[in-house]
Amino acid sequence: MDIKEIVVDVEKYLDKEVKIFGWVRNHRKQKEFGFIDFSDGTCFGTIQLVYDNKLDDFLEIQKIKIGSSLEVNGTVIKSEGKGQEFEIKVQSIKVLGDCPDEYPIQPKRHTREFLREQAYLRPRTNLFNAVFRVRSITAMAIHTYFGERGYVYFHAPLITASDCEGAGQMFQVTTLDLDRVAKSGSVDYSKDFFGKSAALTVSGQLEAETYALAYKKVYTFGPTFRAENSNTKTHASEFWMIEPEIAFCDLEGDMDIMEDMLKYVVKYVLEHAKEEMEFFDKFVEKGLLEKLNKLINSKFTRISHHDVITILKEAKVKWEFEPKYGEDIAREHEKYITEYFDGPVFIKDWPKDIKAFYMKLNPDKETVAAVDLEVPGAGELMGGSEREADLNKLVSRMKDMNVPVEGMEWYLNLRKFGGCYHSGFGMGFERLLIYLTGVENIRDVIPYPRTPGNCDY
């Protein structure tokens, strides 16, 4: 049985015999007794095993090392010691796999940098056990939110030949033998697997639009890739994205969904990962729970990019980057504006020149119906837009921005064959996890992160 079953319903198992399996996290020995902190990973923290010298193999048990895996028969009893309400009185222990002294995960503080180098062992620590369970629970929250609301989960293709968004930042996918390419002196893509050059997708949005115009409401939840040579805390080359796309939905409706979904997911995680979230609040980011509860209960502000710049200009702050109409805003501005409104802020109607070609041109012809959600303590958590539904405007934007029309006929046809106004947004899954856990580095919320120069496991 799982240790979690005991933990969530101790009364049921009290004074009963149980058989559990798991790993030794710590082992304290006394002359007549021994105490083992024991975990099977099914819940946060450990339970205590107590054994005494009445057991025939008492001396053997005392030799059990940290990290070993055990099969344990015992009785659930009320604990007389401090620190736990109940414990397991051992009847027998069988060592399934021992563990040498050089085992890297010892019961002491390890730095996150050290644990990053032991990525395959770090989920055995409290911190990472909590992080990756919360990752799993958050994924379930997202599927549940969209599933219950009738969205169709759409699997966007990962290998793609359309590269309109990611030019220069895409990984190429090939079965050509590079040594042969080097020897032959030329590249013949007709001999490549797909008969042409192919790459890993940077976004499933354009393909998701094709399904939104068939199902009304769809979402993607899958990996995306970016071959960006950035070594920052928030960049990884492989990360998971959620990209909902909704037909018959304008920018205001889009924001409604973004706000509703985020609140739902935060609430879900607080409910389903209580102990983990309390742990983060205590040891990773003080005030985390307060931050998240405040978000749930706040009304998100909606304001145009233009009006944001006005506020920034009027602020009595010495900016590193001068805020300007028609230009992007910097981190310091994002921070100021969420503090100014004391809560999350949707910044909408962005200057068209700094946004993507598929975003709907507003009647002013200078801005597009795009929105970024700025969240206190997280920065930009999501970005969305109403999509350009007018074929001519779309084509002209593509030309202006040097996006090739060739090969994109299917995307343009969506505007010809029963087109309609529709909107969507994207959320980086790891960015959300950083916000939820307080763990600051993206390398610590992806099991096996890929970054420039790093591709282990």
Added chain:
Amino acid sequence: MDIKEIVVDVEKYLDKEVKIFGWVRNHRKQKEFGFIDFSDGTCFGTIQLVYDNKLDDFLEIQKIKIGSSLEVNGTVIKSEGKGQEFEIKVQSIKVLGDCPDEYPIQPKRHTREFLREQAYLRPRTNLFNAVFRVRSITAMAIHTYFGERGYVYFHAPLITASDCEGAGQMFQVTTLDLDRVAKSGSVDYSKDFFGKSAALTVSGQLEAETYALAYKKVYTFGPTFRAENSNTKTHASEFWMIEPEIAFCDLEGDMDIMEDMLKYVVKYVLEHAKEEMEFFDKFVEKGLLEKLNKLINSKFTRISHHDVITILKEAKVKWEFEPKYGEDIAREHEKYITEYFDGPVFIKDWPKDIKAFYMKLNPDKETVAAVDLEVPGAGELMGGSEREADLNKLVSRMKDMNVPVEGMEWYLNLRKFGGCYHSGFGMGFERLLIYLTGVENIRDVIPYPRTPGNCDY
């Protein structure tokens, strides 16, 4: 509102005004009336819009073409006509996007081959609307099954440097400029993005094992890739896999989970996609519902590979491939054996030479604790094994099978640092969908399939 909301609770909306959005699937005109088959994709099939010549723009409405998107105000009323219980009496119609006559999806029978070439429009047909909703519902079934049982959802890395399983069948991932490689005459991987050669994963199992030995129960659900030059109905280069991995679980326990999960998922889909499944039963595979209901209620047979060969040898059948002890079994054998037992069959304890290096060597030293699940009408639907937990045996198997030990220290260390018996299995998501829908070609259950020479969208 979604049309689905009306469909599932007609009584609530009867004689009430509603506003709906969607697309015209068919349009029949009479002198004084018109009928539009209308769909917003949120549920299977269409609802009927009825309009009459009392509307000011009656003549304009009569011009509305198939495929157009509309905003409709109307009243839900009981239908006097045949074929539907209720319909929408139109008060007003606004055309959001028209649709030219060359629109490929007309209300007639299209072949699946034709629709494959219109992959971005095919979810607008009844068949594919059903297929891809069932794909979504099946994904939810899988997440729900594992989530409710405390499994941690693990995201395996897609880009990988460990290639022990897929030698020769992997896609290479690179940011090297191939034209430059061709010119320079040599390949310098130190200049590649990861500083070494990297590829797309063929399986997340080995990495999942690292998490199983921390969480006890984990599963992956994500894309995997195979650069196999096969143009068959069941091969795609990019497909989704589910790979559960469970610590303290032997091969028998593994089979328990495989059987339980499959029955759960089938039941879930039958319940949550009733109309779609009835449609498949009627128009795609006659007897589909009977097949699936039989599966749910059957006890899966468990038999060794050796005993299967004995049965095959004793069968009075003229085989194309002669069954032999120690060798793989062919399609015709799989089919015979599921018919012989009249239900799903776990074939276990396979000859070691035809199975992977990580599978546990049985005491006979000739077979491994591997299992394939053969399902009537589907063939091999899952494959699993108990993993080799003994370090020395594992290393010796790797040497025998020319699997490089270098770079796999982390995998070997799992056997050193508190190793334990553990098992897992893999299920191809699309193979399951083929079984569930009766649609035979993998290209018809993946939104945008990738196969040799094909990478559109």
